[in-house]
Amino acid sequence: MTKKILAFALAALMAFALVGCDNAAEGEVLTMGTNAAFPPYEFVGENNEVAGIDAEIAAAVAEKMGMKLEIKDMAFDSLITAVSTGAVDVVLAGMTVTEERKESVNFSDSYATGIQVVIVTEDSAIASLDDLAGKKIGVQTGTTGDIYCSGDYGEDAVARYDNGALAVAALQNGQVDCVVIDNEPAKAFVEANEGLKLLDTEYAVEDYAAAIAKENTDLLDKFNAALAELKEEGKIDEIIAKYIKA
Ligand code: ARG
Numbered sequence: 001m002t003k004k005i006l007a008f009a010l011a012a013l014m015a016f017a018l019v020g021c022d023n024a025a026e027g028e029v030l031t032m033g034t035n036a037a038f039p040p041y042e043f044v045g046e047n048n049e050v051a052g053i054d055a056e057i058a059a060a061v062a063e064k065m066g067m068k069l070e071i072k073d074m075a076f077d078s079l080i081t082a083v084s085t086g087a088v089d090v091v092l093a094g095m096t097v098t099e100e101r102k103e104s105v106n107f108s109d110s111y112a113t114g115i116q117v118v119i120v121t122e123d124s125a126i127a128s129l130d131d132l133a134g135k136k137i138g139v140q141t142g143t144t145g146d147i148y149c150s151g152d153y154g155e156d157a158v159a160r161y162d163n164g165a166l167a168v169a170a171l172q173n174g175q176v177d178c179v180v181i182d183n184e185p186a187k188a189f190v191e192a193n194e195g196l197k198l199l200d201t202e203y204a205v206e207d208y209a210a211a212i213a214k215e216n217t218d219l220l221d222k223f224n225a226a227l228a229e230l231k232e233e234g235k236i237d238e239i240i241a242k243y244i245k246a
Helices: 002-026 053-065 075-083 144-153 162-173 183-190 219-233 236-245
Strands: 029-034 043-045 068-073 105-121 135-141 158-161 176-180 196-198 204-211
Touching: 002 068, 029 053, 029 075, 043 053, 043 219, 053 068, 053 219, 053 236, 068 162, 075 105, 075 158, 075 204, 075 236, 105 144, 105 162, 105 183, 105 219, 135 162, 144 158, 162 176, 162 183, 162 196, 176 183, 183 196, 204 219
Parallel strands: 029 068, 135 158, 135 176
Antiparallel strands: 105 176, 105 196, 105 204
């Protein structure tokens, strides 16, 4: 009887140890910061999980590095601080490479292109960038859209919102005359909402890349190596094509 119990206890212990081993074999966790209100790059999908191009690219990169991806959703304008202080390992957020951001973080090789575009209501008199003078422009706080518009049209011309969807809601309510945002989210917002259209104009063409802390050059090298392999394998194109129909 006691032998049986002992054998049982031993078996249970071994099963436990095995589970422990399994976890260790999964490897380290790579934490990614993002702002998941930017479809199709990141959005909250099924089961409240962050889905989209950036989430899938980061997961593929993490897998290549033998790591497990964990995503933290936060305000866009806190992402650079989060990565440079080590609260997250990497940021993928449809984030544009800019000289100013490069003073705080390193950027990986680019994995996509973004274009700043203008959303207006269908009946809008605004037809080109020149018409934006004197108008109220909705932007997401801290984005390049915010930075360019504040510079080109003045601080007072810009109304800042926590995310693109709120800026678009403000456009529909008549609180702003247009929204300046990246082209793919812009298309998604125009599709999902009645009475909106895109101006046929490119305000700025930009490169998206992952941001990594300055001192974490080891991760930067590994990330770039994994990304290069994924590009070569056609995996990056595949992920993008899944979300963006040509
Ligand atoms: N590309 C723009 C920037 O870097 C906007 C990115 C916004 N991304 C987001 N996940 N909300 O400033």
